Amino acid sequence: MDWRVFRETAVFRYGFAVAATGAALGVRLAFDQWFPPGYPYVTFFPAIIVTTYFFGAKPATLCALLCGLAAWYVFIPPRFAFDLSFPTFIALSFFAFVAAVIIFFIDGMRRSVRQLAAERERHARLAESRDLLYRELHHRVSNNLQVVGALLRLQAGGVSDGDAKHALAEAGGRIEVIARIQSELHTQVGEPVPFRDFAQALLADATQAAGARVTLTLEGGEAPLHPDQATAVTLVMLESFNNALEHGFAGGEGAMTVRLDQDGHHHVLTVSDNGKGPPEGFDPATSRSLGLRIVRAMAGQLGGRFEMTRADGLTVCRLTYPPRPD
Template structure:
């Protein structure tokens, strides 16, 4: 931080180059008695490298020139003169070659790092913009679905035919349900929410809307659902849950419901269990004309999975098994 503050501005890099040369000269002068003959540039090479890294190309060239002159004048015999002979010329050429290579590679590294930082900043801005657009689109889709559901309900209220009115009301309610699912599938920053998190919200809302007193237990589902499978899986869960409220517990009734999603194997298994009255003897869910069960069968088919309903140890069990998609 202190070095960056020193070289900030156009003149800062050149000041840094001069200071680096002076430090290198002072260190070389102090250690002159420790060095064997023939090492005049030993402390000046690091000065050029450090200047190239922190200050850039032009200040490092200045440091290289000043360091070469200082080493030539003070530490290459004959001392305190700039006389030149073959050995001196050879030493200067060697010095120039080494510092040129150092400056070339370090300046190239600096430019690559700067470009990398710019690319990172640009990608971060693009990612933030993408996430913002995605959340806005997600929000608008949910709102539009909710509006469509409300319009269907409104249209149904003005129809005299009881069956048509009921069908429109059910269609509107389910579209609004899909809108709610869309809202709950992602958290506040747009990341997919774990199944367990949004299942608690959606099921609690469904129980409150039905006026039922339900003891709800949710197990598993720690991972998010695949986007292509989230809506059908959630619809199966909700239809099974609503079936328990309507047929198992009755209007305003109470009972226990256990929902679990096992995501540990190659096949994911969603189970909705309730301790309500259960279906009548001989009930066949595959032949039922109920809209809810028809939706469940359609969702299971869309998932390429299997839906089953059975009575086990006093519990009605709705079970969906399907193969998860992988990104």
């Protein structure tokens, strides 16, 4: 029989109570000459405490009963007799009261500890199940978005109208970008990824797809984005970045800096480049470009504002938005 199963059997539990009583009696006899008169129970209380702690109230009650009888017979005068005088009755009553208090409180503590352990185990299982469901849902959402993006691109291949074909291809590409964002925001175990870690991968892919030779610098963004803001902020970053690749460098060389400041009352995302910049009189607030309309929509969703300026040879796209509490 397995030891853990055997120690929970009645034979072992009540046998331990008897053995604890015998051990307490043996210790008390061995040190009898060292104890002054009037301490018949001094070694029996630890036996009751240990039995209660490990095996509960019922074995402890047996232990207390045996300890009381042993102390009464061996150590309470007249010794080796069950004489029930009034002083003896008082002493036994006091022993019974103290033993009952010990059993009540220690058994209650024991039950509470076991209940707490069971609750912790249950919550751990629930958390594991929740994380598994979250990862599965996250994976399915990303896959479904990728499928939708691929279907739009496939549909674009069968459209003869140039504008419609371009619109479908762009829509499919942006949906696939959102799917990529969703898949990159968290690790395999569901932990949020710092902004700069997944931004590095996304921007590297965008640069490679554009065929541009750009020196990219990433600053700030050591903390993860808030889940409710991550997609919008990342879309603004990618639209600004791709706009610079397409119009600022046009396949040439250059340098770009992406910075996210997450301190203070507002977070600030800045995408700057040393490309040729927008044409004279260009106003991003009134532009009909789909990319800029998406950027403005995302800024509005975040409750922030988007600006595009040209200064010191740099085109600077800046998104300012209020953080959300965790």
